[in-house]
Amino acid sequence: MTEIAPREVTPPPLQAPTAKEKKYDRQLRLWAASGQRALEESHVLLIVGDENLGSNSTVAGVETLKNLILPSIGNFTIADSARVTDADLGVNFFLESDSLYKSRADETRRLLSELNPDVTGHAITTHLSEWLELENSLQPYNLILICAPISLEYLQQTCAYASENSIPLIYMHSAGFYASFSIQLPHEFPIVDTHPDPESTQDLRLLAPWPELEAAVDSIGDISTLSDHDHGHIPYILLLLHYLREWKTSHNGQYPSDFKEKTEFRDLVRSGARTNNPEGGEENYDEACASVLKSIAPPPVGSGCKEMMNMPSCTQVTAGSPNFWIIANAIKKFYDTHGVLPLPGSLPDMKATSTEYIKLQSIYKAKARADVAEVTQTVRQLENDLSRMSTKIVDSEIEAFCKNACHVRVLTNPNNASIPELRLAISDAKTFAGLPGLIENDWEGMLPVFIALDAPRKMDLSNLSEDADVQESYEKAVEEVERVQGGELHNISSVLGGMVAQEAIKLLTRHKSSTQMAQHLNGR
């Protein structure tokens, strides 16, 4: 199996910011140097189908490439044996009048290449039958895009290759107002930086304090003797920890667990606020009360992380395991030992004096560093045991994993299922069996788009539903697709190109989870 884990996380460059960093500044703030490096190491193949219907979704394909070339993928290749027609000129921004009758692959490659000198473009102008059969013909690529329609034979061949080699594949189709795309994911596709909602990432460990944090609570001493100023500036985290101790003494050493107890606990905290001041309360107590329901909870473990820890790839690592799984194994060991994940270490803003805040911040940071150190040690041990010392995993990759551990997710394609379009085309029994249910529950009325665009021509569409209106919607959709004769509407292909590229970026940078659903668009 080939390497499918995230590529090594590059540490932020310590050298001068280059013109290149400046150029990509606005996107680096989204997917960081690690994502950018993965993007620049990628080679994307665009296969234009051989059925030569209208423009064959080439506008959607070329728009997708445009959106990938701008942020700087490393290489792209366009495989298209057609020649440029008049109709192409009117709808494809990356062709010009002089392109007429020339190779469409060559011409679009040339004009797309102008967009970004950092990217190298290639063209394959021969027919699929001539090059696809060659040995290792698909070997250079780590993402395959297919512009439909395409002969079943080549679709099958390409999907099988992608599946065997654990690379993602995206199938897209655009005609008139209709468009759709599907992603075929590899068996396992791990994502470390899932960009979780910042609200959900807070992990304060209030119910699992460690000695240094306990000591900070001790150091407050007797709250009742503090001056009004000091009392009003105790960071709310310490307040909560202080009142949790009080609660435990009167509740058999138990923490508040259900909603009712948490509400009672909140009342206990609130009762401690001093109200003999002009404001009639204290801001730090308000903050403490406001966060009770959210932060009085056991340390979180995301569902994606739990699933990951149970996957065989995690529990049974080998010398050939990708970095991701080596670290995942170490994280699991950490979790099994401590019952918690490594601490992310970040602290929300709160009412406090600068000194107190910084003190508290360093307690959290120190704990996070210690946790990373422990995981790193396990990783090194594993590397030693598996004799993979030559490919040492860099510290920053381990650190990034620890920080995001709770939200890590492994996208899976359990049975290596191919895209629904292909399953339909080969009359897959299971897919057909599921179809009536889909048709019945298609409350948004988008299934006709999918069926009209991609159902095999031999498929019988005359009896899809007993509901006359529903049946008619299928017939109308089919008519619409026939009416446009494969002609693309630039704007719809541009929407499709945007969507496909958006998902491709997520897959290539390994940032955020991509969609696993077939997506359909009716631009009417």
Place this chain on the structure above:
Amino acid sequence: MQRRDRGVAQSLGGPLTKRVKESRVLLVGAGGIGCELLKNLVCCGFGSYQSALPTEDGTETSPAASHVRKAEVVVIDLDTIDLSNLNRQFLFRKQHIKKPKAFVAKETASQFNPSVAIDAQHASIFDSTYNVEFFEGFDIVFNALDNLAARRHVNKMCLAADVPLVESGTTGFMGQVQAIKKGVTECYDCNPKPVQKSFPICTIRSTPSQPIHCIVWAKSYLFPELFGTSEEDSADMAVTEGDNAEEVAKLKEEAEALKKVRRMMGKSEFAQEVFNKVFHDDIERLRSMTEMWQSRKPPEPLSFQSLSEGPSIVKQGQTLALQDQRAWTLLENISVFCYSLETLSNRVQGGENVIEFDKDDKDTLDFVTSAANLRSHVFGIPLHSEWEIKQMAGNIIPAIATSNALTASLCVMEAFKILRSQPAKANALAEPTANNHIPTKAQSTAIGKPEELLGGSKMVFLTSKNTDRLITSQPLVGPKADCPVCSPVYAKLAISEERAETLKALVDLLKRTVGYKDFSMTTEAGIIYDPDLEDNLQKPLSELGITGQSNGFITVTDDSDEPKVDLVLSTTIRRSPVDDAEATGLQITPKKIELPLKPEAAYANGDMDGDAEPEPVFASSAGAKRKRETEEEVESAKKRAKSDVYVVEDDGAILLDD
């Protein structure tokens, strides 16, 4: 032979293709979304009609033709191209850096489809040239802007001109599109927008506790005091109730003293003087106010002499300034501080009188980073790298090609629906807007059925959280009856250039044509007339800033017990000759204005609550309810359909008769 526009014609159908080709389109902004929009407009044939059939000598053929609205795309942008634009603004290349965006965008896009007429203007949309009449000349307007002020301005101009507006924006992986039409949908200002956060002045100037406080201090206080025009007030900080008046007065003195230091710019000891003033003397003064530090850690002043290491310091600063990914040490910050101060001083000496902070102007960023870090050090706050400070100081919003491409194409999709639903404008210069508050028959049937608004156009969101559904939409909602921007009736005031009319003439005209009794008038400058304010009555309108050439508005407010909605007048130059029988050179169009009553909630005292809100808002809550139901349906549909072919996406049905 296949025609070039076969794809477009085949998809859109005959009538809509014609509308699209004949349309006159305004695109405000040629940045991230703007470039994509221009490509889509050009590739879909917008504004390609006239130039597709050019006359032989290129001039108009008959006198009648001079009234014909020219099909074209007008693109306006004030900005020039920067290196950091090139990762997404695909009409620009490296050799275009520093050139105006509008011109380059036109040049690149024209190469694709020479038959589309593109008129590029390198200007600000706030210019008075772009008045209500200018906006009336378009079938549709696209906003592709990056700031609130311009968005709100175009929103108001489109409401006044009664032209449909497609508003859009992106942040990182997210995006949003909203169609707006006067009297039909919500406008941009129907929902309040978050205002920029402002810090209490004493937090910034005396008691910072977070890095952002020090950054705001460096960027909005120190930098303008040294390099900006003085007396600039920044929105970043304000005197608030919590601020101590005595301390505020002291801070004023402190700023005065800094101005004296500014006069030493150009002398060799300048950097040292600035440094000692702000990191030593001012800090000593703060420290001396012992009551301030009873419970806080007092700041530690820095001394330039004991820290600096001689003349090589500037040279070191220059090298260090290139390392923007790690936080500099105290000494390194001093080096960069001296280096940037010298560079900026040289620029001032070189004739650049005023320098404004700009995150992409490296010299200013170096200065703000080092000054903010030095202040952080003084107050025991963690230091940050230049890269991090740039994001905080420059309010940088992540921007990527994909989101812009998607959002721009969704805009054009909404535009198709709008053009389909709107009757074509007369092929002549538009008659002044009719009484646009009262819904026309077609529109009034739509109220309560919000999904039918504007040809089924929807509010569209590019979402980033939900991976099952990449684009979500919700029905457009009718206007808020108490929206200060779109609830008034908009009309026009034509002002003769021959006669210098007074405010009294306008007051009389309003009484006569609208039937006002007690009312007041407000312009951007403030109240110019109310029943108790008669000082201005004899003044010529021009003295009050009201001319036919401005793009400002006059708001007329009914002060009676049962008030009508506000009347908002835009001004134009009167073209028709003044008839001697007329008493005035002023003319209000439309001639007959019927103002509906103001909804009670808009002027009643006290809180408004949901129950009291009038009908269109009811439509909005119905819309929200419908959305909830929809989401539940998705959930249950998901549960039922246990297969991974799952169908999602945009739209219901808009039937096209073609």
